[in-house]
Amino acid sequence: MTTHHIALIPGDGIGTEVLPPARRVLDAVSCRHGFGLSYTSYDDWSCARYLREGAMMPEDGLDRLRDQDAILLGAVGHPDVPDHVSLWGLLIPIRRTFRQYVNLRPIRVFEGVESPVRGAVPGAVDLVVVRENTEGEYSEAGGRRNRGFPEELAVQEAVFTRAGVTRVVDYAFGLAAGRSGRLTSATKSNGIVHTLPFWDELVAECATGHPRVAWDQEHIDALAAKLVLDPARYDVIVASNLFGDILSDLAAAVAGSIGIAPAANLNPEREFPSMFEPVHGSAPDIAGLGVANPLGAIWSAALMLDHLGHREAADDITRAFASVLATTDVRTPDLGGTAGTADFTDELLRLL
Numbered sequence: 001m002t003t004h005h006i007a008l009i010p011g012d013g014i015g016t017e018v019l020p021p022a023r024r025v026l027d028a029v030s031c032r033h034g035f036g037l038s039y040t041s042y043d044d045w046s047c048a049r050y051l052r053e054g055a056m057m058p059e060d061g062l063d064r065l066r067d068q069d070a071i072l073l074g075a076v077g078h079p080d081v082p083d084h085v086s087l088w089g090l091l092i093p094i095r096r097t098f099r100q101y102v103n104l105r106p107i108r109v110f111e112g113v114e115s116p117v118r119g120a121v122p123g124a125v126d127l128v129v130v131r132e133n134t135e136g137e138y139s140e141a142g143g144r145r146n147r148g149f150p151e152e153l154a155v156q157e158a159v160f161t162r163a164g165v166t167r168v169v170d171y172a173f174g175l176a177a178g179r180s181g182r183l184t185s186a187t188k189s190n191g192i193v194h195t196l197p198f199w200d201e202l203v204a205e206c207a208t209g210h211p212r213v214a215w216d217q218e219h220i221d222a223l224a225a226k227l228v229l230d231p232a233r234y235d236v237i238v239a240s241n242l243f244g245d246i247l248s249d250l251a252a253a254v255a256g257s258i259g260i261a262p263a264a265n266l267n268p269e270r271e272f273p274s275m276f277e278p279v280h281g282s283a284p285d286i287a288g289l290g291v292a293n294p295l296g297a298i299w300s301a302a303l304m305l306d307h308l309g310h311r312e313a314a315d316d317i318t319r320a321f322a323s324v325l326a327t328t329d330v331r332t333p334d335l336g337g338t339a340g341t342a343d344f345t346d347e348l349l350r351l352l
């Protein structure tokens, strides 16, 4: 029997509440589909550790992850730790060291979920945001000067490379070719005069290698508006790091709640482990209440199984949660229900 070694990093806040449900679901399907999962849990890689010891993870943290088959992460972030410290102390080093340059974020409006958007009827909205995950606007290039003086300033450089843009855009075209054959590139090459015209050129170059994919580009501001007004028109959207981050939260809200959105941080070449995590953060406002929606984490776990070569097991999971939503009224408060995290998970396991 194949056994996959999974690193679990629950993190902070509701991250620690949504990973155990994901693990229960994983154990249920792995057993049925005849493969094993063994876990190493890094419970204290978190803001609590940072507050105690000054680092989110141990110095050799990345080395400990290197030989795992995949990483399943909850969320990091705590009100007592600046967000850039928690993000750059754990998540971003993992994404960059392991060359997880594709951040795949599928969004669907499920039967039984009421979208806040009138046009977003169940079944009609089924899209994927492909976010560039290792460069772009999220860069360390820049600095602060003259802190506290009237001439204080901050400069932040965005970094777009030919290799970095091409590989993620090429991945997105490949994905679109296997879906409906439509791709939209998010840009802002009217206002941002160096990096995004370069992005547009590289997208056009990549397109020549995928003649069967119909593609266009839209400025991010107009794209955001259209994603609300007519979400069903999109299939695959490829975007830079920042644009993709924002668009995927927006798309998740269109689908009913950020609590259901999953993400896969992929190293497509499989030289390193890929990382799977819900799109949402640690949600300090509801942490500890037992009402966090575990669906984002559970769907992320399904993406992980798909990546590990277990498509059928992954489909079992997505079918089971779609059926909880479509056939029962068991759902967490973010989706208008009264169920707790555990109630929802129990119901899902029952239908599984």
Ligand code: NAI
Pocket: 014, 074, 075, 076, 077, 078, 079, 083, 091, 258, 259, 260, 277, 278, 279, 280, 281, 282, 283, 284, 285, 286, 291, 292, 293, 294, 296, 332, 334
């Ligand atoms: P957030 O995603 O944690 O919360 C935004 C809103 O959505 C909150 O009202 C929250 O209650 C709700 N929400 C999120 N997930 C939910 C779920 N599963 N079920 C029900 N409701 C849910 O984003 P926010 O408030 O901007 O950030 C909170 C902390 O999380 C910050 O420290 C931030 O840096 C961190 N963060 C971490 C991320 C990560 O680890 N990947 C991603 C985004 C934020």
Ligand code: MG
Pocket: 245, 246, 249, 279
């Ligand atoms: Mg985000």
